[in-house]
Amino acid sequence: xxxxELSETAVLAVPVERVWQVVSATNRYAEWVDGVFEVTDxxxxxxxxxxxxxxxxxxxxxxxxxTWTVREIEPLTTRIDTGEGFAPLHEMTNVFRFRPVAVDGVxxxxxxxxxxxxxxxxxxxxxxxxxxxxxxxxRKAFQQSMRNLEDLIVAEGx
Amino acid sequence: MPRxxxxxxxxxxxxxxxLTAARALVAAGRSVVVLEARDRVGGRTLNHDLGDGQxxxxxxxxxxxxxxxxxxxxxxxxxxTFPAYTEGEAVYVRxxxxxxxxxxxxxxxxxxxxxxVTMARIDRLARRIPLGAPWQARNAARLDAVTFDxxxxxxxxxxxxxxxxxxxFGSAYGGTAADASALFSLHYVAGMGDEDHPGSIARxxxxxxxxxxxxxxxxxxxxxxxxxxxxxxxxxxxAPVRAIDQNGRTVKLRTDAGVWQAGHAIxxxxxxxxxxxxxxxxxxxxxxxxxxxxxxxxxxxxxxVYDEPFWREDGLSGQATFRSPDSAICSMFDNTPxxxxxxxxxxxxxxxxxxxxxxRPPRERRAAVLRTFARAVGxxxxxxxxxxxxxxxxxxxxxxxxxxxxxxxxxxxxGAWRDRPFGLVHWAGAEHADYWNGYMDGAVRSGRDAAxxxxxxxxxxxx
Numbered sequence: 001x002x003x004x005e006l007s008e009t010a011v012l013a014v015p016v017e018r019v020w021q022v023v024s025a026t027n028r029y030a031e032w033v034d035g036v037f038e039v040t041d042x043x044x045x046x047x048x049x050x051x052x053x054x055x056x057x058x059x060x061x062x063x064x065x066x067t068w069t070v071r072e073i074e075p076l077t078t079r080i081d082t083g084e085g086f087a088p089l090h091e092m093t094n095v096f097r098f099r100p101v102a103v104d105g106v107x108x109x110x111x112x113x114x115x116x117x118x119x120x121x122x123x124x125x126x127x128x129x130x131x132x133x134x135x136x137x138x139r140k141a142f143q144q145s146m147r148n149l150e151d152l153i154v155a156e157g158x
Numbered sequence: 159m160p161r162x163x164x165x166x167x168x169x170x171x172x173x174x175x176x177l178t179a180a181r182a183l184v185a186a187g188r189s190v191v192v193l194e195a196r197d198r199v200g201g202r203t204l205n206h207d208l209g210d211g212q213x214x215x216x217x218x219x220x221x222x223x224x225x226x227x228x229x230x231x232x233x234x235x236x237x238x239t240f241p242a243y244t245e246g247e248a249v250y251v252r253x254x255x256x257x258x259x260x261x262x263x264x265x266x267x268x269x270x271x272x273x274x275v276t277m278a279r280i281d282r283l284a285r286r287i288p289l290g291a292p293w294q295a296r297n298a299a300r301l302d303a304v305t306f307d308x309x310x311x312x313x314x315x316x317x318x319x320x321x322x323x324x325x326x327f328g329s330a331y332g333g334t335a336a337d338a339s340a341l342f343s344l345h346y347v348a349g350m351g352d353e354d355h356p357g358s359i360a361r362x363x364x365x366x367x368x369x370x371x372x373x374x375x376x377x378x379x380x381x382x383x384x385x386x387x388x389x390x391x392x393x394x395x396x397a398p399v400r401a402i403d404q405n406g407r408t409v410k411l412r413t414d415a416g417v418w419q420a421g422h423a424i425x426x427x428x429x430x431x432x433x434x435x436x437x438x439x440x441x442x443x444x445x446x447x448x449x450x451x452x453x454x455x456x457x458x459x460x461x462x463v464y465d466e467p468f469w470r471e472d473g474l475s476g477q478a479t480f481r482s483p484d485s486a487i488c489s490m491f492d493n494t495p496x497x498x499x500x501x502x503x504x505x506x507x508x509x510x511x512x513x514x515x516x517x518r519p520p521r522e523r524r525a526a527v528l529r530t531f532a533r534a535v536g537x538x539x540x541x542x543x544x545x546x547x548x549x550x551x552x553x554x555x556x557x558x559x560x561x562x563x564x565x566x567x568x569x570x571x572x573g574a575w576r577d578r579p580f581g582l583v584h585w586a587g588a589e590h591a592d593y594w595n596g597y598m599d600g601a602v603r604s605g606r607d608a609a610x611x612x613x614x615x616x617x618x619x620x621x
Binding site for chain 2: 028031151152153154155156157
């Protein structure tokens with residue numbers, strides 16, 4: 001089965017430096033990533049090659065345990081991780097991209113964030129059905145996560 | 159040293175209990191000194207300056223019906239009360255969903271039956287607890303062998319009853335029902351009344367008609383400040399008592415500010431701190447063991463200040479309860495001063511949430527609190543003009559709050575030692591009260607009781 005890629009973009013009314021700071025904290029994903037119940041293991045500020053683990057929402061009250069490996073860091077711009085534990089979704093790759101933008105005419109006061117995942121669906125035809133059902137929820141979760149991230153940074157007082 | 163004059167009674171601690179005791183003793187013609195470790199009076203009452211002459215409390219603040227001792231004292235001192243803000247709808251947040259509601263009953267139909275059964279059971283059994291000797295209650299041993307959490311879960315279908323109690327205990331205990339013995343908790347509820355009105359959990363939880371009904375104009379610390387003003391230089395600040403020696407005739411108190419000798423002493427500090435004083439002779443072993451087993455809860459008050467109480471325009475009272483084990487805040491109140499501005503939201507961060515967040519960087523904790531507020535009153539809550547916290551566990555001279563919580567086994571084994579005088583030393587403080595234990599009213603009652611006991615002894619000696 002071919003790879004699926006989902007991508008959502010939003011403008012956060014907070015500077016990219018603060019966004020980068022929070023996104024880089026591997027202990028804090030449960031605070032803003034929709035669907036992460038808890039971070040069960042982490043290594044502090046993200047480092048390439050190191051891992052962190054989560055308990056994630058799947059369907060309804062069900063949860064799964066996932067492990068992520070940090071693959072690529074380009075400060076203030078890009079963060080790429082790969083994850084395991086989301087069967088029937090395989091070869092999961094999570095990509096965050098950031099770009100400073102103007103908000104209310106103030107240059108650099110905001111951040112354009114792109115939240116994307118790539119994965120391959122297993123289980124043959126059944127997997128395709130599951131994927132089709134899952135996609136709208138994932139897109140909604142990405143948007144909610146970015147909203148949560150903005151709220152968190154605003155609440156911290158920047 | 160110049161102030162080493164002998165006094166009739168030395169009092170340790172210038173909180174509500176100690177100052178009340180001092181005032182009563184002075185009124186009875188006795189000489190007193192009040193030795194306070196901090197550079198201020200008031201103990202667990204503490205005003206926070208909002209500017210423009212306005213304050214809001216960072217410590218104990220609410221009073222209500224049957225708390226006649228603190229209310230009477232405040233009236234004597236001309237400290238007035240005003241009603242806590244209750245106009246508009248409250249908000250009930252369960253998981254991520256917020257529901258507005260009017261009245262006292264949260265909109266959670268699946269929980270109502272269990273909550274009603276739990277509250278009725280608590281009240282029914284609390285009435286059978288002898289207030290002055292809970293260890294003599296029927297089934298005392300059985301009730302003291304389990305946590306309040308276990309006791310509630312044994313006879314309820316869902317977790318709703320425990321959840322409700324935990325929302326309350328998050329602020330009242332700085333903990334949960336799992337931290338406390340069932341007997342201790344029933345005794346605690348039994349004391350939420352007065353000699354004419356049996357205690358009830360509804361009175362403890364409630365705002366109108368309950369323990370959160372009113373606040374003090376000028377802040378609750380004003381009561382202590384007014385007493386300290388009357389007592390004048392009898393109150394000595396920055397004088398932590400390090401050691402207390404007694405020989406049957408006099409008590410010697412060694413402090414960082416010198417040594418005082420007294421005919422009697424009243425120790426009016428939290429029991430765990432009393433146990434840390436160097437005693438000669440040593441405290442009776444069971445009393446020391448009890449004080450060691452009276453740990454204070456873990457509670458932080460978190461308050462956000464806004465230009466206006468914006469939630470009021472939206473028809474909200476600013477009150478919210480959060481039924482979620484991972485919520486930073488268990489309950490929230492509109493803490494705006496009586497003038498109507500600035501707007502202040504106050505939340506209790508206690509017990510499990512305290513353990514999860516107290517060690518986190520302040521900025522992260524602030525975000526957790528404000529996002530919880532925002533669930534109830536909207537995203538405007540994310541941008542306060544000021545934010546402050548008071549973590550009572552990090553206060554050297556309190557070490558927790560709001561009160562001591564006894565685990566299973568302690569009350570039946572050691573409870574009788576709580577108020578027992580040790581030679582010339584008597585005890586006071588909010589934890590040494592049967593009515594409104596842990597509350598301002600309990601502190602005032604205990605101060606009066608301790609003073610009366612010392613006066614009795616003094617008058618008996620003089621006869």
